[in-house]
Amino acid sequence: MLKRTEGIVLKNFPFGEADLIVTYLTRDSGVLKVFAKSPRKIKSRFGSSLEPLTYSAISFIGKEDANLPKLTQSDILRPFHTLRENYLRFVDISDMLQLNIKFLPERERHTEFFNLLLSTLFKIESDSSNMLYTLYYRIKFLEIAGYLPSLNICGRCGKRIDGNLKNSTPENGGNFYIAHGAIICEKCSTDLNDFIRVSTAALKFYMSLVKWQLSNISRINAPDYLLSEIGNVINSHIKWLTEHR
């Protein structure tokens, strides 16, 4: 059966002498691995369309239960090649792609994840100096997946944390307990360890970030220390989920 959809290349992996296994995030079939015959040969009809991040219209054939459908066509809609040019930026974006591979079951249609990735890549391409997009992406990904950490109420007793912070100084804040994926108040955390201290400013920044739309991000100029504080919480949370889920 021939199928057509759109896909963003998450990764590719050499197979045999000249073939590739390509993992896509597709609009209609979620994460999908396909077999690409001889793309590594010169003058392959696939050209550069199988490079990570490339957004293409693809066709593949294979029975519904075939474990590796065969790619028959891939026409580039957007190469996103500028996003591969800056190494550090690309490492950051590769982490976004990895999230899809790690968290999403194969061949389960989930258009929200596809739209989030595609629209974020377009934004990063047009506004490459703003480092907030990749953090925003991680937060929104976790939200759609149902793993968004709670930073405004105690993960145990439900007490509002921001209520505590009214008269606090910027050095105050909350403790994010990695194994609980939440801020836990002092009363509830006497038997716990392994936390990350999060400043009041970072907690407030996070709560706004969760509410903002992608289209607003270009107007926000967040200081580096907030990005790195929240980035650290989110990355620790993702790492813990990856290891324990």
Ligand SMILES: [Zn+2]
């Ligand atoms: Zn509590």
